[in-house]
Amino acid sequence: MKSPQVITANALLEGDAIWLTEDDRWTRDMAEAELIEHEAHGAIRMLFAQSQPSVAVGVYLADAKPGANGPEPTHFRETFRTRGPSNYAHGKQVELS
Amino acid sequence: MSQIINDLGFVTDAQAFTFVEPDHLAANADAASVAIDLPSDASADDLAQNLSQLSAVRIDFPSFADGRGFTIAKRLRELGFTGHIRARGHVIADQYAMARRSGFDDVEISDDLAARQPQDQWLARANWQAHDYQSRLKRRA
Amino acid sequence: MYSYNDFDEAFVRERVAQFSAQVERRIDGSLTEDEFKPLRLMNGLYLQLHAYMLRVAVPYGTLSAPQMRQLAYIADTWDKGYGHFTTRQNIQYNWPELKDVPAMLSALADVGMHAIQTSGNTIRNVTADQFAGAAADEIEDPRPVAELLRQWSTDHPEFQFLPRKFKIAVTGSSTDRAVTKAHDIGLRMVRNDAGEPGFEVIIGGGLGRTPMVGKIVRDFLPKADLLPYCEAIVSVYNVLGRRDNKYKARIKITVHENGLDVMRDKIEAAFAEKKAQFDGVDQEMLAEIEQHFAAPAFKTADTSGYEAARLANPAFRSWTDTNLAAHRADGYSIVSISIKKHGATPGDATSDQMGVMADLAEKYGHGELRISHEQNVILPHVHQSDLHAVYSALRAADLATANIGLISDIIACPGMDYCALATARSIPVAQEIAERFDELKLEHEVGPLKIKISGCINACGHHHVGHIGILGLDRAGVESYQITLGGSGMEDATIGERAGRGFSADEIVPAIERLVLGYLDLRHDADETFLEAYRRLGAAPFKAVLYPSDAKADAA
Ligand code: SF4
Numbered sequence: 120m121k122s123p124q125v126i127t128a129n130a131l132l133e134g135d136a137i138w139l140t141e142d143d144r145w146t147r148d149m150a151e152a153e154l155i156e157h158e159a160h161g162a163i164r165m166l167f168a169q170s171q172p173s174v175a176v177g178v179y180l181a182d183a184k185p186g187a188n189g190p191e192p193t194h195f196r197e198t199f200r201t202r203g204p205s206n207y208a209h210g211k212q213v214e215l216s
Numbered sequence: 217m218s219q220i221i222n223d224l225g226f227v228t229d230a231q232a233f234t235f236v237e238p239d240h241l242a243a244n245a246d247a248a249s250v251a252i253d254l255p256s257d258a259s260a261d262d263l264a265q266n267l268s269q270l271s272a273v274r275i276d277f278p279s280f281a282d283g284r285g286f287t288i289a290k291r292l293r294e295l296g297f298t299g300h301i302r303a304r305g306h307v308i309a310d311q312y313a314m315a316r317r318s319g320f321d322d323v324e325i326s327d328d329l330a331a332r333q334p335q336d337q338w339l340a341r342a343n344w345q346a347h348d349y350q351s352r353l354k355r356r357a
Numbered sequence: 358m359y360s361y362n363d364f365d366e367a368f369v370r371e372r373v374a375q376f377s378a379q380v381e382r383r384i385d386g387s388l389t390e391d392e393f394k395p396l397r398l399m400n401g402l403y404l405q406l407h408a409y410m411l412r413v414a415v416p417y418g419t420l421s422a423p424q425m426r427q428l429a430y431i432a433d434t435w436d437k438g439y440g441h442f443t444t445r446q447n448i449q450y451n452w453p454e455l456k457d458v459p460a461m462l463s464a465l466a467d468v469g470m471h472a473i474q475t476s477g478n479t480i481r482n483v484t485a486d487q488f489a490g491a492a493a494d495e496i497e498d499p500r501p502v503a504e505l506l507r508q509w510s511t512d513h514p515e516f517q518f519l520p521r522k523f524k525i526a527v528t529g530s531s532t533d534r535a536v537t538k539a540h541d542i543g544l545r546m547v548r549n550d551a552g553e554p555g556f557e558v559i560i561g562g563g564l565g566r567t568p569m570v571g572k573i574v575r576d577f578l579p580k581a582d583l584l585p586y587c588e589a590i591v592s593v594y595n596v597l598g599r600r601d602n603k604y605k606a607r608i609k610i611t612v613h614e615n616g617l618d619v620m621r622d623k624i625e626a627a628f629a630e631k632k633a634q635f636d637g638v639d640q641e642m643l644a645e646i647e648q649h650f651a652a653p654a655f656k657t658a659d660t661s662g663y664e665a666a667r668l669a670n671p672a673f674r675s676w677t678d679t680n681l682a683a684h685r686a687d688g689y690s691i692v693s694i695s696i697k698k699h700g701a702t703p704g705d706a707t708s709d710q711m712g713v714m715a716d717l718a719e720k721y722g723h724g725e726l727r728i729s730h731e732q733n734v735i736l737p738h739v740h741q742s743d744l745h746a747v748y749s750a751l752r753a754a755d756l757a758t759a760n761i762g763l764i765s766d767i768i769a770c771p772g773m774d775y776c777a778l779a780t781a782r783s784i785p786v787a788q789e790i791a792e793r794f795d796e797l798k799l800e801h802e803v804g805p806l807k808i809k810i811s812g813c814i815n816a817c818g819h820h821h822v823g824h825i826g827i828l829g830l831d832r833a834g835v836e837s838y839q840i841t842l843g844g845s846g847m848e849d850a851t852i853g854e855r856a857g858r859g860f861s862a863d864e865i866v867p868a869i870e871r872l873v874l875g876y877l878d879l880r881h882d883a884d885e886t887f888l889e890a891y892r893r894l895g896a897a898p899f900k901a902v903l904y905p906s907d908a909k910a911d912a913a
Contacts, residue, residue, distance in 0.1 A: 131384070132455050134409035176390050176404060194834050196406075196773060203407055204774035206702045206784045209437055209452065210407045259596070281395060281478070283518025287595040290515050294630050308392050310379065317514035333387055340378065347368045349508045353584060353639045 122182040124161055125152040125190050126168045127200070128175035136200040136211070137175060138190075139168050145175060148215055149201045150189030155180070218304075219330035221312070222322040223342045226335045230322060231300060233272045241266050251300075256284045260291035267297045274324070277305035286318040293319035309337040313344035317351070358421055358725060359504050359649045361469040368511070369466040372473060376400045377459040399479060399517065401472025402458055405777050411450045411461060412475040417485035417503035417527070418446035418735075420726040422715040427468040429711035435461050440711070442696060442704040444768055444819055445524070446484050446728045447475055451775055473511060478519045480510035480591065484526045486534040487729035490650060491691050491737035493683040496546045497554050499529035501647040502583060505639065509584050516591050520598030521606035523591065524563075531848065536730060538562045538571045538850035539822060541608045542590060547577065555579045560590060560620070561612030564816035568852045569609045572617050574624065581640050582632060589627035593620065653723035655686040656740055663741040673748050675801070676759040681744075684737075690744060692722075692736040693729070694751060695758040695766060699795040703769040703787050704732030713754040721747050730819075731768055733761065764799075764806045764873065765791035768819055772812025772829055773836075779812035781829025781836040781862075786810055789866045794873070803873055806887045809844075822846035824888045825872065826853045827865065838865040840872075842899055843891045854896055856903055868903055875902030 126139040127149075137145040138152035146152060155161045161180055168178040181197050183190040192198045203210020220230040233251035238258070241250060249271035256276050263270070273292060275285040289301050303315050304324040315323055325333075345351075361369070376396075383393040397403075401412040413428070420428075428448055432440050435457045436450040443449055453461060465471055475482050483506045490498040506525060510516070516523070527544040528535040537543025543559035556578045562571025578586055590608075597615065599605045605614075612620050667674045682691040694714060697703050706714070714734055718726045721743040727735035739747055751757040760766050767790060770776065772783030787810055794800045809823030813830075820826030826841035837859040844853030860868045873887075879898055880890045891899060900907075 129404050131390075134404055134453075134455065135407055172390055173384065173386065195836060196779075196831075199773055200406055204451075204784075205782065206705075206774055206788070207437075280392065281518055282600060283478075283516070284596050284600075286515040286518070287592050290592070294634075308388070310375075310392075310396055311517075314514035314517055332389075337382065337387060340375075347364075347371050347512075349364075349368070349511050350513055352364065353505075353509055353642065354635050356636060356638045 122193060123184060123190070124155045124180040125149065125183045126155070126161075126164055126178060127152070127181050127197075128168065128178040131172075131174055131176050139164060139175075143167065145171075147211065149183075149192065150186070152183070152190050154183060154185055154190040217327050218324050219327060220302075220322055220324050221335075221338050223316075223344075225339050225342075226330065227322075231272075233274070233300070235272070235274050238263075241269065253304075254288065256282050256288070258288060260288045260295060263292070263297075264295050267292075267295060267299075270297065270299050272300035272302065273297070274302040274304050275320075277303055277307050280306045280308045280311060286314060289315075289319040309333045309341060312338055312341040316344040317348060358419060359416075359469075359500075359646060365469065365508075366466070369469075369471045369473075372400070372471065372512075373459060373462045373466055376462060380455060380459060395477055395518070398477035399474060400458075400462065401475035402453075402455075403476060403777075405451070405775050406773070406779075407775065408452045409455060409458070410775065411453050411458060411472055412443070413448050413450070413465060413470060413472045414475045414482040415446050415448060415470075415728045416507050417483055417489065417500050418487050418728045418730075419489075419500060420728065421468075422719040422724050422726065424468045424470055425711050425715035425718065425726050427464060427470070429708035429715070431461055431464050432708040432711070434464075439705050439707045441702070441771065442706065442728050442732045442734070444730045444732060444770070444817055445475075445482060446487070446730055447482060448728070449771070451771075476522075477517075478521050478523075479517050480513065480519075480523045480525065483507050483510070484524070484535055484540075484730060486528045486530055487727045487735050488534060488682060488691055488737065489529055489727075490652065491684050491689075492530050492532075492534075493685045494532055495530040495685065496548060497529045498650050499527040499535075499544075499546060501643055501650050502544070502580070503527050504646050504649075505584065505643050506587065508642075509587070509639075516595065519591070519595055520600050521603065523594070523608065525587070533846075533848040533850070534729075536819070536822065536846040536850070538848075539564055539568075539819070539846060540571065541594075542587060543571050544583075549577045553579065556583065558586065558590075561609040561617075562850075563607050563609040564819060564821045565607070566604050566814050567610065567613075568816065568821040569613065570850045570852065571609075572612065574617065574621050581637075582628070584639050585631035585635050586624070586628050588631045589624045592627055592631075593623045597623070652686075653725070653738055655689060655738070657688060658740055658742040660688055660741040663744055666745040670745075672759070673745060676748055676757055677744065679759045679763060679801075680761045686738070688741050690739055690741055692739045692744070692747060693761045694734040694736065694756050695760050696733050696756075697760060697766050697791065698755060698758045699760075699765055699791040700788050702784050703767050706734070710754050710756055713750060713756065717747055717750055731766065733766070760800060762805050762807070763801065764794050764803050764808060766807075767791060768807070768809040768823070770811050770818035772810070772818075776812060778815060779829070780814070780831040781812055781838065783810040783812040783818055783827075783829055786827060786829070786838065786862075786865055790869055793866055793870060797870075799873075799877075802883070803877065804883070804886055806873070807846075808869070819846060820844075821852045822850065823853060824886075824891070825869065827869075830859060832859060836862045838862070840868065840903065842896055843888065845888060856896070856900055857907075858904075871902050871905070872899060875899060
């Protein structure tokens with residue numbers, strides 16, 4: 120695997136971005152996500168994530184890197200998903216703080 | 217096994233046909249009633265000469281997102297076909313009214329799909345003649 | 358204006374009930390996400406980057422004052438107090454929760470609105486000239502036929518699962534304000550030699566990955582044949598359109614691959630049969646719909662106060678210079694309210710602003726509002742004696758920006774600030790360009806200039822037909838912006854040409870500035886617009902100012 124990854128999706132009911140944690144929860148804070156280092160483990164975790172269609176929609180693996188407080192995004196799209204739009208202070212940038 | 221659905225819901229006594237491939241048509245040119253299976257990429261116009269031989273046409277829906285079957289059924293009706301038209305495959309309850317309005321008589325789905333979308337969800341669309349803009353725009357009531 | 362009859366009302370109520378049940382069935386597992394997705398899309402519900410998004414149809418861009426007020430109410434009750442007007446004359450809410458959507462749809466039904474077919478592989482909300490029924494240059498008001506098309510396409514049983522989305526636009530005027538040549542079907546009202554109204558029918562236009570200008574499939578279609586002819590076009594497309602590759606599935610590719618003549622033959626053959634299915638009742642219904650669109654009772658009043666106010670107040674004068682268009686009634690003007698304040702998000706209006714616009718429409722505008730594909734709001738019928746009052750109220754609501762048709766009147770799609778398909782952001786680029794030219798105090802000198810920005814190749818921001826188009830891309834994990842030049846979305850529809858390599862997020866605004874300042878040097882005189890100068894001179898001098906180091910290298 121080139122880069123470590125996290126499993127992410129949107130919440131079925133609220134629609135916002137969520138990440139899979141090591142203890143099988145879905146979190147709204149990417150820092151709490153499980154950072155997956157091995158491809159085989161990623162495949163197993165994807166199967167688990169996809170088996171939860173009543174919670175998570177559009178599950179995928181996104182590249183990430185380890186950070187001081189937990190996994191951090193590496194691509195700008197994923198950065199926006201942890202934050203919200205740039206034209207208003209809406210979404211996670213206010214909800215999580 | 218499969219489940220046949222019409223306006224009465226899940227039915228067991230639906231009209232039975234022995235469906236064959238369209239190429240049997242030429243071979244059975246004299247047959248009075250042939251029932252054929254049509255794939256979703258078939259052209260209804262190719263059957264124009266054979267309509268009187270046909271008792272039924274079953275049109276395949278490989279995926280519910282493939283809407284060609286609706287136009288094929290509609291076209292068969294436009295060509296004057298009065299026999300039975302059945303939709304078979306991945307058709308969901310929400311498409312039942314569309315199927316009926318396009319000229320299908322009933323729908324045949326797998327038991328798996330029937331288990332996931334039980335009868336009440338199909339019966340909810342048995343009122344397919346109501347709230348229909350198109351028929352209202354075409355013919356005087 | 359059209360108001361729902363019992364049939365329409367019962368239809369939308371039934372649809373709300375069906376969608377409520379579909380939401381429940383998705384939650385209880387009867388429907389998989391794969392199956393639910395097209396159903397929610399059929400009802401205008403997308404899942405975006407940060408939340409669901411509900412796209413509400415404003416059919417042919419026409420709204421009444423109570424409808425606009427209801428849109429404000431929905432924004433306040435289930436969203437974050439604003440809405441986004443789109444290039445398809447829709448309004449989008451960016452933050453609804455799934456469970457609230459049935460209630461939102463129900464609130465829309467209360468004012469005769471819906472979100473049906475604003476998405477999905479089906480016939481989308483029919484769009485029209487935003488000045489319809491008011492423009493001085495109009496043959497006929499296109500909205501009655503647009504309403505007829507709305508009814509015909511709504512829940513059409515054959516056409517809910519087409520190969521791809523399908524967009525229809527209608528204009529009643531020779532000035533094409535509805536971008537008809539960039540639609541799957543474009544209808545331009547014309548008269549035949551006998552003076553009867555009908556349509557020039559254009560098919561296969563579209564932007565996106567493979568931009569194409571539509572082709573005329575029928576020079577003159579009698580008005581009465583509209584529905585059977587459209588039904589013929591879409592039924593031919595439904596079986597012929599490609600389903601193996603989403604990027605080749607639009608009718609523009611079907612026309613391109615099969616040839617216009619083959620398409621025309623098939624359509625005419627299908628039309629002959631379809632025509633027999635219509636017994637004329639649609640024309641009776643059209644006649645009834647036309648009554649709904651009868652012109653309001655225009656008033657006569659003294660306009661000397663208006664002239665005096667123009668002389669006395671330079672800001673008002675500037676606003677009247679840019680934001681008014683010629684009305685067909687004496688003493689009236691069409692007012693375009695700019696939803697493009699410098700530095701604000703193009704097309705976003707707060708619920709308070711929606712309320713103000715509704716009030717103004719009621720008080721001074723015969724109760725009517727329009728949404729333009731350029732993401733502005735129109736008061737189509739304002740008497741000149743009321744213009745100063747309208748202007749003052751707009752100013753108080755921060756809605757009096759005098760920039761219609763100028764460089765800061767930018768079309769921008771939501772881009773990666775909201776859209777799940779985006780490859781880069783568009784909103785911040787629009788904000789920065791508008792602010793920069795406001796700072797330079799140059800936009801009135803620059804004159805008519807259409808900048809259009811899309812956040813990906815899908816081209817919702819119409820960048821191909823911008824005089825200057827900007828396309829946001831992801832180049833190796835960095836936002837990058839590609840410029841196209843010389844496009845037009847009007848009757849002289851032209852796809853812009855790529856200028857050259859892309860610019861980073863930091864470089865794009867300076868690049869636009871170089872380009873526009875370069876134009877000021879290149880133009881013949883102050884009357885020659887950017888597009889005219891580009892057409893006269895070709896791309897080379899514009900590329901030279903965009904890429905000065907390349908020009909130097911060439912000279913060396
Ligand atoms: S152009 Fe692309 S980014 Fe912009 S709204 Fe359309 S799909 Fe989204």
